[in-house]
Amino acid sequence: EAGVTQSPTHLIKTRGQQATLRCSPxxxxxxxxxxxxxxxxxxxxxxxxxxxxxxxxxxxxxxxSGRQFPNYSxxxxxxxxxxxxxxxxxxxxxxxxxxxxxxxxSGTRLTVV
Amino acid sequence: AQKVTQAQTEISVVEKEDVTLDCxxxxxxxxxxxxxxxQPPSGELVFLIRxxxxxxxxxxxxxxxxxxxxxxxxxxxxxxxxxxxxxxVYFCALSDRNSGNTPLVFGKGTRLxxxx
Numbered sequence: 743e744a745g746v747t748q749s750p751t752h753l754i755k756t757r758g759q760q761a762t763l764r765c766s767p768x769x770x771x772x773x774x775x776x777x778x779x780x781x782x783x784x785x786x787x788x789x790x791x792x793x794x795x796x797x798x799x800x801x802x803x804x805x806x807s808g809r810q811f812p813n814y815s816x817x818x819x820x821x822x823x824x825x826x827x828x829x830x831x832x833x834x835x836x837x838x839x840x841x842x843x844x845x846x847x848s849g850t851r852l853t854v855v
Numbered sequence: 856a857q858k859v860t861q862a863q864t865e866i867s868v869v870e871k872e873d874v875t876l877d878c879x880x881x882x883x884x885x886x887x888x889x890x891x892x893x894q895p896p897s898g899e900l901v902f903l904i905r906x907x908x909x910x911x912x913x914x915x916x917x918x919x920x921x922x923x924x925x926x927x928x929x930x931x932x933x934x935x936x937x938x939x940x941x942x943x944v945y946f947c948a949l950s951d952r953n954s955g956n957t958p959l960v961f962g963k964g965t966r967l968x969x970x971x
Binding site: 775777782783784785787790798830832834842843844845846847848849851 | 888892897898899900902905946950958959960961962963964
């Protein structure tokens with residue numbers, strides 16, 4: 743069974759640009775979560791999608807947004823990139839009824855220069 | 856509000872030493888889950904254990920053991936006879952069933968370096 747896959751693995755963008763990160767959940771999982779892991783800050787919850795809808799978002803500005811597609815894959819968009827957006831972005835998925843045990847992907851490392 | 860504190864930012868031990876990683880949590884709810892994840896250099900979070908708030912039995916899995924104490928709101932993780940492959944960042948996390956749509960809340964992690 744394939745795990746949670748994220749693409750790209752690495753992404754380098756210039757300040758002010760937009761970044762799009764992608765996540766494919768484990769087959770059968772309907773919930774997708776996004777976390778940001780910036781240096782020294784641990785994992786910060788960004789967004790949670792379930793059945794195509796945004797269920798919750800963390801304390802991040804509106805330029806962080808995303809969506810979930812009918813096949814449950816998800817996209818995270820970061821607009822107007824700032825240097826402090828440089829981080830590892832982790833996606834996780836879970837069954838809707840067992841959202842308390844998500845499986846994580848290997849992440850996308852975003853570098854803003 | 857939920858909070859997880861991992862006071863140890865970095866720990867360095869010599870191979871074969873035992874090491875304990877501390878985790879202290881805060882929650883107002885009586886039903887919750889605690890987790891430990893391992894993050895090797897590859898970046899992926901590897902699930903190690905989940906315990907619910909009603910099960911205070913300590914658990915042992917090979918060289919790993921966990922000590923859950925509700926009285927001190929702690930869920931500590933011990934690696935016995937550490938090995939170089941144990942070098943990673945370890946995260947403690949909390950999920951609070953009664954807090955609505957809030958997924959896992961993580962501590963800031965403890966970086967463990969095991970030196971040969």
